[in-house]
Amino acid sequence: MSSGRPDAAAFREVMALFPTGVVAVTAQGDDxxxxxxIGSFFSVSIHPCLIGFCVNRSSRTWQRMRKSVRLCVNVLAEDQHRVSRILAHQVDPEGFALVxxxxxxAGIPAVAGALAWIAxxxxxxxDAGTHSVVIAAVGDLAIVRSGGPLVHxxxxxxxITPIVAPTS
Known part of the structure; x- marks a missing residue:
C-alpha cells in the first residue's frame, strides 16, 4: 500500500478495472x-426522478450543450461502440454527420438505435476537480428497443452476459 498520493496514471489504471455503462448526452446546439x-452516468433519486453524470468542464462540446434548455441521455446499445467513439474523441469534425x-x-435530438432515452x-x-457533476430532472423517457448495454x-x-438469474 502506498503512503503518498497516487499519480494520475496509477489512478487511471485502477479505475479502468471498474466497468461502466456508456451513454451519449445529446442536445440541440446552435449549429x-x-x-x-459519458461513462459516469447514475440514478440519483426516484422521488423526484433525478439523474446525474460527470463531464469534463473543458469539453468544447459541453460548453455548447450547457446553453441548451433540455438534454437527452441515450443509453447506448452493445452494437453502438462506433457512435461512442465518434462522440468521445471528436477527432473528425465531420464525425457528427455520421451519427x-x-x-x-420530447423533441430533443437522440441517438438512433439507442436502447432508451431520458429527456x-x-x-x-x-465542480469536482476537472469535472462538473451534473444533476438533472427527468422530464420524459422511453425504452426504444431491447438488447444489451454498451459497457466500457x-x-x-x-x-454483458448475465451469470445469475434475476432476483424477484
Missing part, C-alpha cells in the same frame, strides 16, 4: 444536434 460520450439524430418523443433539465452543477472496462468496449 445543430451535438453530443458527447443519426432523430428527434425523440432532462439540468437543475444543479457541482479496461479501455475496451464490452457486452
Amino acid at each position: 445543430g444536434p451535438t453530443g458527447l460520450t 443519426s439524430w432523430p428527434a425523440n418523443g 432532462c433539465d439540468v437543475v444543479d452543477l457541482h 472496462c479496461q479501455r475496451r468496449y464490452h457486452s
Whole structure:
C-alpha cells in the first residue's frame, strides 16, 4: 500500500478495472444536434426522478450543450461502440454527420438505435476537480428497443452476459 498520493496514471489504471455503462448526452446546439460520450452516468433519486453524470468542464462540446434548455441521455446499445467513439474523441469534425439524430418523443435530438432515452433539465452543477457533476430532472423517457448495454472496462468496449438469474 502506498503512503503518498497516487499519480494520475496509477489512478487511471485502477479505475479502468471498474466497468461502466456508456451513454451519449445529446442536445440541440446552435449549429445543430451535438453530443458527447459519458461513462459516469447514475440514478440519483426516484422521488423526484433525478439523474446525474460527470463531464469534463473543458469539453468544447459541453460548453455548447450547457446553453441548451433540455438534454437527452441515450443509453447506448452493445452494437453502438462506433457512435461512442465518434462522440468521445471528436477527432473528425465531420464525425457528427455520421451519427443519426432523430428527434425523440420530447423533441430533443437522440441517438438512433439507442436502447432508451431520458429527456432532462439540468437543475444543479457541482465542480469536482476537472469535472462538473451534473444533476438533472427527468422530464420524459422511453425504452426504444431491447438488447444489451454498451459497457466500457479496461479501455475496451464490452457486452454483458448475465451469470445469475434475476432476483424477484
